[in-house]
Amino acid sequence: MNSVERMFAPAQDPEVRFSNPHTWESGARLWASGEQQTLTCCRVVEETHDVKSFEFRVGDGTPVRFEPGQFMTVSANVKGQAVERCYTISSPPTRPYLLSITVKQVPGGVMSNWLHENMRPGSTLRAYGPSGTFTATAAASAKSLYLSAGSGVTPLMSMTRASIDLGLNRDVVFVHSARTPADIVFRSELKRLAELSPRFRTFFVCEGVGDELDWAGPIGRLSLELLSEWVPDYAEREVFTCGPAGYMSAVRALLREGGHDPARYHQESFDISADVAPEPVREEQAATQQTFTVKLSRSSRSFTMSASETVLSAARKAGVAIPSSCSQGVCGTCKTRLLEGTVDMKHNGGIREREVQKGLRLLCCSRPTSDLTLDL
Ligand SMILES: Cc1cc2nc3c(=O)[nH]c(=O)nc-3n(C[C@H](O)[C@H](O)[C@H](O)COP(=O)(O)OP(=O)(O)OC[C@H]3O[C@@H](n4cnc5c(N)ncnc54)[C@H](O)[C@@H]3O)c2cc1C
Ligand code: FES
Incomplete structure (x- = not known):
């Protein structure tokens, strides 16, 4: 046995939970999914020519709890527009006083370039609590x-x-x-x-x-x-x-x-290439493709859309800015209250059943099945 092997206890049996409530989770405050925090940048690490890690502490200095592999949603004002994107927390929850994200610069990408150009020690960034399964x-x-x-x-x-x-x-x-x-x-x-x-x-x-x-x-x-x-x-x-x-x-x-x-x-x-693809429309259906009206209750605006599109995609085409990030029903950024009407929502874990019961829907993966009124 070499010296490294001697340093370790025998392997854990598979039933032992990876996440152990007696280790990193004790004492750390739960940063609820969707809860906003202000993060302060402490350090920027150049990982490769186009990848940087940004290390943050939470504004009030409290430790935070998350699962390894989860992401947070960061929010910034870029050229007057509110932009939100998901980034995995690359640091481990075993170091709960420091959160890092590791961002690859995407050519022409709004948020990745903004972070690379603007995040310095002392800068602040808004972020929403960890999500993801x-x-x-x-x-x-x-x-x-x-x-x-x-x-x-x-x-x-x-x-x-x-x-x-x-x-x-x-x-x-x-x-x-x-x-x-x-x-x-x-x-x-x-x-x-x-x-x-x-x-x-x-x-x-x-x-x-x-x-x-x-x-x-x-x-x-x-x-x-x-x-x-x-x-x-x-x-x-x-x-x-x-x-x-x-x-x-x-x-x-x-x-x-x-x-x-x-x-x-x-x-x-992480694919951000497009909205959830429109459902395939058969030729005979195309001629009779239904359209629906979407009303926005707070702004009194409205637009029409086809039944095969996602509400997010149709809203974008109509010039309505709705916060979004993953476009795949993962991150929860586009969560919006549906006041009237029905949609067919196929999400990937970005919303909880109790939120659905309260009338919330993810617009990036919802297609209308009637006229809609949204709380926007
Ligand atoms: C759960 C999750 C976790 C993630 N974790 C990470 C992570 O750890 N690290 C990481 O680097 N990324 C991660 N991502 C990806 C990240 O959220 C962003 O999507 C990524 O940084 C690109 O964002 P951006 O604003 O820079 O690019 P965007 O502005 O969204 O652009 C993306 C692409 O679209 C092109 N584009 C933009 N606008 C147009 C247009 N009008 N017409 C044609 N093309 C256009 C851009 O040129 C670019 O190629 C994650 C995503 C998800 C969903
Ligand atoms: S944009 Fe991520 S769930 Fe809709």
């Missing part, structure tokens, strides 16, 4: 496989940091895909954590070498061959995946091919 707590397992690409590394990094801070010595393999070695976010920290924790292993695969001509790792995309070589028991592992939509569908396909049980697969999408 993509957390290792949701699926206790003896062995996990974390698969990420690009900025999708962030939720898995929070889970990794939390697990190692708690000395859980969990059996985790973390495989990260990047464009080039210089684009690997948290590269040195992940390697250091793997040296510290004997049951945590990490691998990187890059599409090209970029400027790092002596890169010794594999070149290309994650394949079943590579996965089988690095993680021969991948089919026995609980898989957590986060990355661009194309990456995640490729991962799903290769896991399916490799016989992995889809029930043990969990993913989070």
Whole structure:
């Protein structure tokens, strides 16, 4: 047994909850989902040429409680417009006095560029309390496989940091895909954590070498061959995946091919490319496609929309600004009270049943089934 192995207690049995009420949760105030806080930036870390981490403390200095893998919704006034976007809390809940987000600059992107250009130590930022169900707590397992690409590394990094801070010595393999070695976010920290924790292993695969001509790792995309070589028991592992939509569908396909049980697969999408796609309209339906009127009770405005569109998308076209972020029914930013009418809402966990009972709906994933009146 080497000195590192001696430092760890035997592995936790799978029934032990990842989230332990006697550890980081004790004493920390619960930052309720949707509750607004003012965060003060303490430090900015340049992770790669286009990724920065912003570290914050909560305005009144109290510790906050969240699950590793959850995100918060940040809000800023950019060129006179209120903009809201979701960012995963990349720091672990085991360090409850400091919250960090790790943001990749998106070409032409409003919030990511604003944060990169404006956040400095001392700057403040409004944020809404943590949300999200993509957390290792949701699926206790003896062995996990974390698969990420690009900025999708962030939720898995929070889970990794939390697990190692708690000395859980969990059996985790973390495989990260990047464009080039210089684009690997948290590269040195992940390697250091793997040296510290004997049951945590990490691998990187890059599409090209970029400027790092002596890169010794594999070149290309994650394949079943590579996965089988690095993680021969991948089919026995609980898989957590986060990355661009194309990456995640490729991962799903290769896991399916490799016989992995889809029930043990969990993913989070950051994809901001478009609204929830309109429902396909059959040709014979198109001619009779229903339209509905949407009234806004506070502004006395109204617009018409087709039954196949989401209310958020139609409102945007009509020039009505409604706060939104994920456009996928995940973050809860577009939650609005429906005063009259009915919608067909297909969300992804961004709203609770009791909120639905109170008349709230997520407009990004709701399509009208009658005329509507919204509390806007
Ligand atoms: C749950 C969740 C967690 C997330 N966590 C992270 C994280 O940890 N790190 C991270 O970096 N990101 C994360 N994201 C993504 C993040 O929320 C933002 O979507 C991302 O930073 C881009 O926002 P933006 O305002 O910079 O870009 P946007 O302004 O929203 O633009 C996005 C893209 O659309 C294009 N675009 C914008 N306007 C137009 C237009 N009028 N016509 C054509 N194209 C246009 C832009 O060029 C850009 O390519 C997360 C998202 C979700 C849903
Ligand atoms: S914008 Fe995220 S739930 Fe609607």
